[in-house]
Amino acid sequence: MMKIGFYNIQGGTGKTTIAAxxxxxxxxxxxTILIDCDIYGGTSAILFGLEGREHNLNTYLAGHSTIEDIISKHDDLDIIHTDVSSDVFGYKPELDRFETLIQTLEEEYDIIVYDFPPNITEDNPILGYVGELELINKVIVVGEDSIPSIVNSLKTMELLKDLGIGLTGIIVNKYRGLTDISEIIDDVIGILPYDQNIERQWVESSPIVKLKKTKFTKELLSLANELASIYLEKDLASLRALKLAKAISGITEEEKSDLDEF
Ligand SMILES: Nc1ncnc2c1ncn2[C@@H]1O[C@H](COP(=O)(O)OP(=O)(O)O)[C@@H](O)[C@H]1O
Ligand SMILES: [Mg+2]
Known part of the structure; x- marks a missing residue:
């Protein structure tokens, strides 16, 4: 099970674009399921054309919708979006419901992708909550290559450390060759170019990887597959180790049949 999130304290770096x-x-x-965690400023509904839906993460957290109600589909991808209207300020989120949501999804999905909001105030505490309850494996920081953005990415990495959330690394997005990023930050796992074509995804309600083949989409494609293979293979390896350990120590038939279901 891979549970990965995209985050930066700065807005507009491309978290939603890359997560989606x-x-x-x-x-x-x-x-795979994508969860837009930005209950006040989420934009996944725009990207996937879900604006008109009655049910979303906001209504679920307020106790008005069930888990089934709030899951939408775009081809093979399942999505939980947030309300894009100004109603967002009227709901009162019950965070316990977020834990129930993730525990339920963990049973059903191989991959959970979180798109986190930049601000993590008391009103909008999902990232801290997810970290505390270990509802996530690791976070990828999405940053840009300007000096102010680099400062914010470094700050973001410190914050994640304080929250006890593991870091996979940083993706430098909208790269224009302004600075030699890898010289400044050690944890760069990917560099994605500035690409004007991306804007189309908001108009056409479809992720850019589906619309057009560009340098950006090609590089994101190989990065995504590389990261997934690391996570999922590690998962399989630990599962095999667990099976082996149980076999050696001798287990009951019932436990054995549980394991065989994998
Ligand atoms: N690599 C890129 N090149 C050009 N524009 C980009 C790139 N990545 C994202 N954008 C644009 O930047 C804006 C912010 O992206 P978004 O994914 O909404 O960021 P965030 O979720 O971090 O606020 C959007 O208009 C998006 O189309
Ligand atoms: Mg966003």
């Missing part, structure tokens, strides 16, 4: 396209790519090979 990343999830869309992986949904072709594993059962």
């Amino acid at each position: 396209n990343f999830a869309y790519i992986l949904s072709h090979s594993a059962k």
